[in-house]
Amino acid sequence: MSVVANPLHPLFAAGVEDIDLREALGSTEVREIERLMDEKSVLVFRGQPLSQDQQIAFARNFGPLEGGFIKVNQRPSRFKYAELADISNVSLDGKVAQRDAREVVGNFANQLWHSDSSFQQPAARYSMLSAVVVPPSGGDTEFCDMRAAYDALPRDLQSELEGLRAEHYALNSRFLLGDTDYSEAQRNAMPPVTWPLVRTHAGSGRKFLFIGAHASHVEGLPVAEGRMLLAELLEHATQREFVYRHRWNVGDLVMWDNRCVLHRGRRYDISARRELRRATTLDDAVV
Template structure:
């Protein structure tokens, strides 16, 4: 069956059906997903439980895979695939992690608005998150549309931020949460990168705000002034009219474009098991 798309918002987030993601995709199917992603930024596939190998194979249709913050931690991966990121509250022994476990900091940092791997060059293109085990409540994922957010800015502010550069740093969100016990080698594993505050999305040609929690300052501004501007822009971009909340079901596979969306997880009972698996592609195509 061909890919079918049912928009959830007018031009942001859509339900995708018609493909079996556990099987190799034909080139036309890959092109159809790319085209839909250019329009909607987020695609939701229901009832697509994927084994680790199948999720990795699906992701590779869209480019080389990214390790993200694993370049800093290099901790053991209980999923046994370095490029399959364990988005869970489960420790190395397969038990629900204690609240003092450092992995819980990662869970909490995921509740901040961010774009995956904006702290590196190349940054991330697509992220694909598959739901395996879910808690009884909470743990939804919210997405915001950075293109619509830019469109709605007043012209004065558009003119003010045009040409500005923001510095993105991998550990900025961790430091915000009090997690600062990193070696010098870890702190330097992913040095800061700068990106334009206003970018043009290559697939749609639309301008967008490239912001999020990894943006630590604005180049050529004082830290205080730059951070206040970044917070104001983030507050604007995450207003309800630009946000969609995805309520997970086991077997969901959600794909989003990190170049034009931000996302965050929502609170859940950290003592309840929650397991999702993420693959992310690099923006090199």
Template sequence: MTIVKLHPLFVAKFNAVDISRPIDEPTFRNIEETLDEHAVGVFAGPRIDEEAQITFARRFGTLEQQNGVLTTGIKARISRQLVDISNLDDSNALLAQQDRRRMFSLGNQLWHTDSSFKRTPAKYSLLHAHSVTPEGGETQFADMRAAYDTLSPKMKARIETLVAEHSIFNSRATLGFTEFSDEERRAMPPVHRGLVRVHPGSGRKTLYLASHASHIVGWPVPDGRMLIRELIEHATQPQFLYTHRWSVGDLVIWDNRCTMHRGRPYEEGIYRRDMRRATIQDLDPGVQDRRVA
């Protein structure tokens, strides 16, 4: 295995690694150590099946069990152990413009951290490309450790102990999408997360943000939203960003504890984009729901 750095601050490409086959323990430890430093890792093809993706993902921890937010009237197209990041229905046809799955998925184009709105958030996400678009559809990543490092001392002191409320319904409401069933809403109550955390792998402080973050607990809502917006704008400056242009067979793994990401637009009514994500739970006690009982 060789490792190539793809960005001055973060992101590493792993060469000569076949993730469809068992990986020996020393090599896997090297992968984990590299991810602790670089936060985002890229593995080039070939395309692997769902079982191989799930097996590889499980080396990193416990898979999320509650993968779908939209559950009412939805038929699964892929394994329920994976998240379907595509513009396809259960018959592999392009989603209609008014399909609630398509409108919900538009929220992936907002800067976010996977599953920050769940009781147990995400540690790693592993997204694998089965089919890609000839243009558009890239994924951008932001290094939240570097973003924290460059905050002023005054801002660092200001946000050190602040807590934000996260909800999937906040990010979707930003787009005007509110078509959730009562069952779906009950399954995803809001949670509270600290704005600042220490990344366990590197020991560095990092911002923990997402479009799911609605407001700052204990603050007037407008003040909290302005602060969250200011921090996201700071963290997504060009020097902190890496843009991944997908090829079939790519698998990209990222650390949700110290990155944000977003998908870029593409011609959804013309091109098929079939991506499948395995998500690893973040079991760090320090990031569990901080809501006061």
């Protein structure tokens, strides 16, 4: 079957209709979604309230699941599946967490531009985020198109970036926010990895920037110079022309390609309940 996709942004992102994610997908539907992901990189499915079982079943159509930051947290989860990331401000007891709780710090870290699990090898391929409870206002999620951002760079800067690699570390974004209370075991749970600043997308053949809050420095450059380069690239890539902003409704599921998209949550009243669940697949095709 053909999946209907309506553009949400001139460069990327589309809304998908006429498909029920609560039902088992056929191979044709899976291939069509993958084709759309290669083209649009962000897909929005409205009105799809998924149980944990249904979300996991949907995600498994697209490859092996990964736990990402769960390895560092080393804490119990509210969820049935360890592969579901708890993107919420809710404690294990089901109550909204205190403002200084670790759950809330994680929410602030999610408000930095990042690619899920860029701090591991292999990194993430697709993330699938399901909205369970949304606050009265705020809490949107923004996505930026790193393929279009690369295409718009001056040619001399594109050439300068070739061959450069950045180190990505799981706790770099937390350290930026003053969240340093981690044991030695947690700090070493996921050693840093390096990625080229410019990669090639396996599904489309297009080049893209691979940066974000987990990138700590550029190999071979003085720390200050490398960090300013990363900051300059991020400033360029997150201009409004490259950004799609999603305003959540309960039951939305948004799926994105972490290889060529950065994302961030937006500010909201942290005392208002916000619950989202994320499933993420590993990238099995690195070019």
